[in-house]
Amino acid sequence: WDSESQIQRITRVPILFLSGLQDELVPPPHMRQLFELASGVEKARITWEEFVRGNHNDTCVQPTYFERISEWWKACVDKAEPYVPTGRLGTLEARDSIEKSDGENTYSVQSAVSDVDLTKKEN
Numbered sequence: 001w002d003s004e005s006q007i008q009r010i011t012r013v014p015i016l017f018l019s020g021l022q023d024e025l026v027p028p029p030h031m032r033q034l035f036e037l038a039s040g041v042e043k044a045r046i047t048w049e050e051f052v053r054g055n056h057n058d059t060c061v062q063p064t065y066f067e068r069i070s071e072w073w074k075a076c077v078d079k080a081e082p083y084v085p086t087g088r089l090g091t092l093e094a095r096d097s098i099e100k101s102d103g104e105n106t107y108s109v110q111s112a113v114s115d116v117d118l119t120k121k122e123n
Contacts, residue, residue: 007038014045014076016069020054020062045076 015038019031028050039046049072051062059065 003034004037007034008040010038014047014072016072016076017046017048018059018065018069019048019050020056020059021050021052022055023059025056047072047076 017031017035017038019028021028023031032048035046035048049068051059051065054062054065
């Protein structure tokens with residue numbers, strides 16, 4: 001996988017890296033390299049969190065794992081500008097939709113078999 005070049009293509013969205021320092025499948029130095037590459041491109045907030053005893057299969061049960069995700073979500077996602085994708089929506093299936101609210105407006109992206117409807121709904 002060409003993760004090194006692909007991570008640099010992710011823009012306008014915050015990224016949270018959760019690293020188990022005992023991970024045997026995704027070694028922490030590899031994840032740290034991706035973090036540094038992501039941080040080197042001007043974009044939304046990039047965050048690194050590590051778990052000293054976490055391995056590949058149990059990082060999610062380490063103390064404070066979900067609290068860190070919740071704190072990051074509140075700081076980076078809830079406060080982010082609404083993101084409305086443009087161009088090809090790729091993995092959306094017919095009749096899928098995504099909605100995001102900025103507190104005043106709700107932005108909706110709906111896919112269809114042959115077209116995409118980008119609409120702004122007034123709250």
